[in-house]
Amino acid sequence: MSTVIETKGLGRDYGDLVAVDALNLEIQQGELFALLGPNGGGKTTTVGLLTTLLRPSRGSARVAGYDVASQPAEVRRHIGVVFQGPSLDEQLTAWENLDFHARIYNMPRPLFRQRAAELLALVELAERQHEPVRNFSGGMRRRLELARGLLHQPQVLFLDEPTVGLDPQTRRAIWGYLAALRQQAGVTIFLTTHYLEEAEDCDRTAIIDGGKLVALDTPAALKATLGGDVLHIRVTDVVAASELLRQRAQLEPRQGPDGLVVEVADGPRRIPEVVALLDGAGIAVQAVNLRRPSLEHVFIKLTGRAIRAETAEPSEALGQRGRIGRRERGGGR
Amino acid sequence: MSALYTIWLRDLTRFLRNRSRIVTSLAQPLLYLAIFGTGLSSLLSGTSSLGGVGFTAFVYPGVIGLTIMFTALFTAISVVYDREFGFLKEVLVSPAPRLAVALGKVASGSTIALLQGVLTLPLAWLLGLPLTLGQVAQLVGIMAVLAAVCTALGLLVSTRLRGIEGYNVIINFLMMPLFLLSGALFPLAGLPGWMNVLVRINPMAYATDALRQVVLAGAAQPGFLAASRLHPVSLDVLVLLGFFIVFLVPAVRAFSKQE
Numbered sequence: 001m002s003t004v005i006e007t008k009g010l011g012r013d014y015g016d017l018v019a020v021d022a023l024n025l026e027i028q029q030g031e032l033f034a035l036l037g038p039n040g041g042g043k044t045t046t047v048g049l050l051t052t053l054l055r056p057s058r059g060s061a062r063v064a065g066y067d068v069a070s071q072p073a074e075v076r077r078h079i080g081v082v083f084q085g086p087s088l089d090e091q092l093t094a095w096e097n098l099d100f101h102a103r104i105y106n107m108p109r110p111l112f113r114q115r116a117a118e119l120l121a122l123v124e125l126a127e128r129q130h131e132p133v134r135n136f137s138g139g140m141r142r143r144l145e146l147a148r149g150l151l152h153q154p155q156v157l158f159l160d161e162p163t164v165g166l167d168p169q170t171r172r173a174i175w176g177y178l179a180a181l182r183q184q185a186g187v188t189i190f191l192t193t194h195y196l197e198e199a200e201d202c203d204r205t206a207i208i209d210g211g212k213l214v215a216l217d218t219p220a221a222l223k224a225t226l227g228g229d230v231l232h233i234r235v236t237d238v239v240a241a242s243e244l245l246r247q248r249a250q251l252e253p254r255q256g257p258d259g260l261v262v263e264v265a266d267g268p269r270r271i272p273e274v275v276a277l278l279d280g281a282g283i284a285v286q287a288v289n290l291r292r293p294s295l296e297h298v299f300i301k302l303t304g305r306a307i308r309a310e311t312a313e314p315s316e317a318l319g320q321r322g323r324i325g326r327r328e329r330g331g332g333r
Numbered sequence: 334m335s336a337l338y339t340i341w342l343r344d345l346t347r348f349l350r351n352r353s354r355i356v357t358s359l360a361q362p363l364l365y366l367a368i369f370g371t372g373l374s375s376l377l378s379g380t381s382s383l384g385g386v387g388f389t390a391f392v393y394p395g396v397i398g399l400t401i402m403f404t405a406l407f408t409a410i411s412v413v414y415d416r417e418f419g420f421l422k423e424v425l426v427s428p429a430p431r432l433a434v435a436l437g438k439v440a441s442g443s444t445i446a447l448l449q450g451v452l453t454l455p456l457a458w459l460l461g462l463p464l465t466l467g468q469v470a471q472l473v474g475i476m477a478v479l480a481a482v483c484t485a486l487g488l489l490v491s492t493r494l495r496g497i498e499g500y501n502v503i504i505n506f507l508m509m510p511l512f513l514l515s516g517a518l519f520p521l522a523g524l525p526g527w528m529n530v531l532v533r534i535n536p537m538a539y540a541t542d543a544l545r546q547v548v549l550a551g552a553a554q555p556g557f558l559a560a561s562r563l564h565p566v567s568l569d570v571l572v573l574l575g576f577f578i579v580f581l582v583p584a585v586r587a588f589s590k591q592e
Binding site: 048051052053054055073074076077079081083085086087088089090091092096100101103104105106148 | 335336338339340342343346347350351418419420422423424425426427428429430592
């Protein structure tokens with residue numbers, strides 16, 4: 001195991017706004033790493049810094065063994081990037097877009113032809129490779145961008161919000177490709193997302209909010225910090241039920257907006273016991289709801305609010321300093 | 334080098350795919366010639382200060398220059414488009430040196446503008462100005478330099494601007510004075526001092542001057558060209574190369590700046 005991405009006190013400002021601050025990360029070869037955070041939390045800026053599109057204001061970062069500020073060309077040679085916004089030439093065909101990429105990365109022609117054919121098959125675009133990209137749907141474009149990002153066999157693949165705006169089927173497909181890639185090629189994947197369920201599938205997840213790292217661990221370890229499961233119990237007599245559970249089941253029920261809320265170690269096993277107890281005392285149980293801790297709860301606990309699920313505009317893109325600045329300023333605080 | 338070629342290849346592929354654009358830009362010089370030539374020459378009938386050539390023939394070199402400038406400035410907008418539609422990110426995150434990318438853009442814009450310029454050459458025969466092979470070779474050389482100057486200017490403007498609208502405003506604002514003060518429509522001899530200053534800082538003036546000397550070499554009265562020109566052709570071309578460097582260096586520098 002070797003470190004592929006390492007940042008030390010990495011920070012970036014836009015004028016007075018601190019978009020990313022004091023970021024310390026260490027990511028190992030082959031890891032699937034998610035940077036989770038709300039829109040405007042600093043995710044795209046972090047990707048911009050690690051992919052050399054933005055210059056750090058503070059601190060340093062090494063990617064694939066090279067410093068992003070002093071050796072940007074070397075870094076670029078070893079990374080693949082799938083941007084948040086569109087980045088294909090719509091007038092060219094899928095194949096021509098890959099051809100451009102191969103040439104600008106100086107790939108040997110036979111290797112290009114072999115890789116392009118393999119990757120187009122992987123993302124299921126082989127049959128439409130000679131169609132101009134303007135005929136492609138959003139999902140097809142995103143799949144082509146994924147193939148393109150992998151074409152030159154990068155050591156690290158950066159994916160900035162790879163599934164935003166895609167239908168559930170395409171999102172699943174993209175995750176399928178990523179899983180296949182990790183098994184076959186051992187490529188390190190660094191992705192940003194504001195979909196919590198996507199972060200759950202990663203090896204490690206960093207939560208970033210307001211430009212600062214607020215947590216970094218495996219999804220399981222992050223969830224473990226919350227304790228156990230949560231039962232939501234709706235009953236006819238809240239006061240009596242609360243008293244009964246306290247005395248007879250040694251639980252600590254709180255009164256929630258919709259009945260009782262009880263934290264338990266092992267939710268599924270406690271439900272029958274709780275229901276039997278209340279039933280036996282003549283208290284009618286109307287509903288029991290089990291909540292297992294999710295990254296969403298971790299997020300709420302760490303930041304004091306829910307992650308917002310609105311989708312980013314496609315026009316939000318790197319290389320447009322003014323827009324990034326405004327967006328980072330507008331969102332997430 | 335391969336990055337430069339890659340950028341060039343993509344822009345040429347896009348250009349050749351866009352047939353309607355080629356046709357419209359072919360019609361343009363014809364239209365200019367018809368309007369300027371026919372319209373203005375009726376106004377000027379009787380005057381014989383143009384060295385014995387008709388007004389349409391006099392205007393023709395200016396129309397070649399205008400076609401090249403027009404194409405070059407509107408091809409350089411592709412940098413703005415690429416930024417706006419995201420493709421520029423693909424290029425900027427690649428290992429291609431920024432210098433090669435910028436020079437690739439200049440090369441592709443110049444090639445396209447030159448192609449459009451060459452397509453205006455057959456008009457010479459229509460105007461009764463048959464060109465020798467030597468003249469054609471000279472014209473292509475001058476057109477190539479002018480195409481490079483205008484593309485570099487377009488690149489310079491595009492690196493300073495963010496939006497497509499901004500680019501169009503600036504370019505439209507530049508294009509008319511560049512053309513009108515180029516000597517395309519009237520000889521530059523005997524202009525008032527302030528206008529002479531504007532002419533001297535206008536690259537189009539040197540291009541038109543050079544193109545006209547070559548185009549009318551066989552047709553005009555012997556003394557006319559020598560008396561009405563700004564400089565000999567070789568000096569005009571040198572001045573144009575100077576403009577090219579002056580536009581190119583800051584453009585490449587702005588392009589290479591990491592955000």
